[in-house]
Amino acid sequence: DTAVSQTPKYLVTQMGNDKSIKCEQNLGHDTMYWYKQDSKKFLKIMFSYNNKELIINETVPNRFSPKSPDKAHLNLHINSLELGDSAVYFCASSQERGSPQYFGPGTRLLVL
Amino acid sequence: AQSVSQHNHHVILSEAASLELGCNYSYGGTVNLFWYVQYPGQHLQLLLKYFSGDPLVKGIKGFEAEFIKSKFSFNLRKPSVQWSDTAEYFCAVITTGGGNKLTFGTGTQLKVEL
Numbered sequence: 001d002t003a004v005s006q007t008p009k010y011l012v013t014q015m016g017n018d019k020s021i022k023c024e025q026n027l028g029h030d031t032m033y034w035y036k037q038d039s040k041k042f043l044k045i046m047f048s049y050n051n052k053e054l055i056i057n058e059t060v061p062n063r064f065s066p067k068s069p070d071k072a073h074l075n076l077h078i079n080s081l082e083l084g085d086s087a088v089y090f091c092a093s094s095q096e097r098g099s100p101q102y103f104g105p106g107t108r109l110l111v112l
Numbered sequence: 113a114q115s116v117s118q119h120n121h122h123v124i125l126s127e128a129a130s131l132e133l134g135c136n137y138s139y140g141g142t143v144n145l146f147w148y149v150q151y152p153g154q155h156l157q158l159l160l161k162y163f164s165g166d167p168l169v170k171g172i173k174g175f176e177a178e179f180i181k182s183k184f185s186f187n188l189r190k191p192s193v194q195w196s197d198t199a200e201y202f203c204a205v206i207t208t209g210g211g212n213k214l215t216f217g218t219g220t221q222l223k224v225e226l
Contacts, residue, residue: 033214041150041200043216056213090155092214098144098163098206101214103156 003027004104006091012110013081021076021107023091030096031055032074034066037088037106049074081111114139114207118217125193125224133188133220135177135203143205145186146214147177150200159201162186173197198224 004025013019025032033056034046047066048056054066063079074091091104119134137143147159160171167179177188186203203217 041219041221043156043202043219045213045215048213058213092156100146100158100161102158103148105155 004091004093004102006089006104006107008107009105010108010110012112014112015081015083017081018077018079019081019109020078021089021091021109023074023076023104025072025091025093025102025104027093027095027102029093029102030071031094032068032071033092033094033101034074034076035090035092035103037090039087043090047074047076081109083111085109086111114143114205114215116203116205116215116217118201118203118220120220121218122221123223125222127195127224127226128192129224131188131190131193131197131222133201133203133222135186135188135217136184137186137203137205137215138184139205139207141207143207145177145179146204146206147171147175147186147188148202148204148216150202150219152199156202159188193222193224195224195226198222 007022031050033048037043046060049068052068065077068074088106090106092101094101116137145162148156149159150156159175160169162169162179170176175190201220204214
């Protein structure tokens with residue numbers, strides 16, 4: 001069984017559209033994250049939730065809004081997509097703060 | 113704020129050569145250190161981690177890393193690389209004051225040639 005799963009795997013859309021990426025983990029972890037990997041492979045954290053509570057909110061445009069319906073799910077909604085949003089978005093989870101993070105397969109977003 | 117630097121951006125080795133990838137971090141307090149690997153088109157996988165204790169840690173696939181506190185370093189090593197080790201390698205750090213934020217280095221692209 002996949003530990004951290006994301007849907008969709010690929011997302012191609014037009015500028016200005018709104019899209020969502022879903023993430024689910026079946027590891028029983030308490031903390032989940034969203035990372036953005038740019039074209040140069042640089043990874044940067046965007047958000048982190050612990051037991052459905054937002055604990056990390058990096059400097060991200062407010063067009064990005066995470067939602068955690070329960071501790072096994074962390075979704076990312078993006079409004080008014082821009083060309084610069086094109087990247088790979090990775091979801092991750094960890095048992096607790098400081099412990100290793102396990103990553104999902106990534107969602108490759110391309111904004112045209 | 114903590115930062116992580118990886119000195120080698122691109123490394124090309126022949127099979128059976130030895131590997132050492134540099135990683136330095138800047139933070140004066142307690143750190144948890146990680147190396148992740150990203151094979152082409154795949155997600156990140158944990159290679160190894162250091163929390164405390166023996167500064168020489170062994171990970172999967174024959175990789176090891178040594179934590180040298182005085183040098184703020186956590187270099188990754190493998191005695192003999194294989195073609196299948198071709199991937200992007202990321203060093204990362206979590207600090208006690210960092211709110212569980214995993215800060216990544218810029219990555220090292222390793223290419224192993226037959």
